[in-house]
Amino acid sequence: MGAFLDKPKTEKHNSHGEGNGVRYGLSSMQGWRVEMEDAHTAVLGLQTPGMTDWSFFAVYDGHAGSKVANYCSKHLLEHIITSSLGDGGTQGSEAGSESSGGEIPAPCPPAVEAVKAGIRTGFLRIDEHMRSFTDLRNGMDRSGSTAVGILLSPDHFFFINCGDSRAVLYRNSQVCFSTLDHKPCNPRERERIQNAGGSVMIQRVNGSLAVSRALGDYDYKCVDGKGPTEQLVSPEPEVFVMVRAPEQDQFVILACDGIWDVMSNEDLCEFVKSRLEVCDDLEKVCNEVVDTCLHKGSRDNMSIVLVCLPNGPKVSEEAVKKDAELNKYLETRVEEMLSRPGDEGLPDIVTVMRNLSTDSGMPPLPPGGGLASKRSVIEAVYNRLIPYKEEDGSGADVECPW
Template sequence: MGAFLDKPKTEKHNSHGEGNGLRYGVSSMQGWRVEMEDAHTAVLGLQTPGMTDWSFFAVYDGHAGSKVANYCSKHLLEHIITASLGAGGTQDSHVGSDGSTGDSQAPPPPAVEIVKAGIRAGFLSIDEHMRNFSDLRNGLDRSGSTAVGILLSPDHFFFINCGDSRAVLYRNSQVCFSTLDHKPCNPRERERIQNAGGSVMIQRVNGSLAVSRALGDYDYKCVDGKGPTEQLVSPEPEVFVMVRAPEQDQFIILACDGIWDVMSNEELCEFVKSRLEVCDDLEKVCNEVVDTCLHKGSRDNMSIVLVCLPNAPKVSEEAVKKEAELNKYLETQVEEMLSLSGEEEIPDLGTVMRNLSTDSGMPPLPPGGGLASKRSVIEAVYNRLSPYKEEDGSGADLECHW
């Protein structure tokens, strides 16, 4: 779980979509990790009778392998829907990975409390189902995964969290809501771990696992006499229901801890807001987040799903103009730095970044992103003018954390 590459893999995997009054963008990057263990789900419009105007998004942060995360990305939603329909007394029917069923007559959508119960039951169901996979049952695969998601109905947000990935809601130009990370040192989590005969050392379950709730991780779910939610690691999600406020709700972010390790809730939301004011391409906005987090020092896999609601920030001519002025200023400063240095004294990119970080005359940088968010602009000029090119896009100066 702690192995790193010599240089990060910066290729990105993207997707986007629009429907049900929503737009979304996705970006994921392997980064410094030896394996990509993240996965995600994005479904606009569940093909389930009575729920065609609902949508579902989730991010899964795998550890010790990618099997559990990948399986959940394809099948968690169907377990939730099946459980919700069952809890609502609806006749059983086959449910596909997009939430589709074979029913011909659409029933009314399930009630809030039934959905909440269905989400919880769906998590427990898929966790028990995966336990029967031979490689997981026999310890040949010891992987696990966090899961953070949101189920959107026309009237409600159902925020879902199991682990330390996180979801935030940006409403009325401020962070209105955030899920709570499930860490072993949290009093409630610690109590369950200790009651199951475990311990919390160096803020980890039995000194090893950094999350106290997850899907998979069956090595931590084998205490005799304890139910599935009483084990060292619990698959039970916390579900938070919020009434939608269409005139105020702006966007939702789901991301793994590779993002949150280097940006706070407020920093990330302010950065995303500033990017939406200069660009309406949600994939590009998500890519900027991932690149910025890499340059801020994240060493983990990184995944983000950005869901924009109808009242999301729009591109502003003034913001676009200021962005262009900032980029031009940075280009000019880099050109000047390199032109003033002799051939024997050409600074490396890290030195250029450090010099820029002390520039008192610089125009305002993107909030939350800072100079790290402008690394690609600076690097492009540097590579054009300097013989010492940065090949991997990461630089050797991550510890500067601009």
């Protein structure tokens, strides 16, 4: 099937952690793709003087291979930190010198502008560094990767984006901020591509690559006389700085386009909020997002990192009760459908889902997720009951024993 499998690989990679006043969970799934090309980074507390109360999270969506995404997941942060601190280490004017009392003051964190500049420089440096890798240099490996991340200081969010993965901030129960996707058809991106001698066809760089900024992709970065940020594909990130609002900030989501292809910013945030009100296991919430996107039709690798802030949604007894009632209703309806097989025998799962989608008595479904978010519940009941669909030797289905 070309770049796709006959059936999706639904095993998930999970991780979670807590520290520096935040909790995170993540989930990634290969899905229908023949290879898992996504990668991620999650670091609570940077091992850098003056930045131990900072954290960093990122998602990398690789294409044409996983080499660039995997390398960046391990080394991009160190390039950013080194570039942010510069040769002088931490930024305070007193850093590293003794006070009048003979004590060495605590290192100061880098200034906001130094961090912004360091992020940009870190991206350019790692991109140039990877170009020296033999298989990337000689064209044996043509992989590239988007990168979306967030660097959290005690006072600021540094949103980082290069490509079409995306980060959103949920504040005051609404989407407060979203990074901007770097697509070839965007006027600014198209202008750079054309100035470098390229073209945008079928919304792709030279009719081939679907993103206009990425790390790697060196086939698109060899125009003579043009600097690294002037090439057909640029490794330059956009950096957005926001002051944190502890009483209002609820959570941040980082995800690859395998998620965003089938869910809008608002739908995903509302769905995550509804799940956080029934479950405080962030890995489970992320798994529900990935499963829901698969059932909504995503054909890509899928990765999501959910960072919950101190004022994030909390489990509600009422929400838990309503979710349990919905699950019970769905279980009962599936049992009813399988207890009354039609002329063609028992319905398949697609027919069951179709019938449920027209059920006027359905209790409210999770916002943003809809019936797709409950497919796992429906399939669990279906698979528990469907073993009764057996053949008796004559080729006819055996009737369910109800």
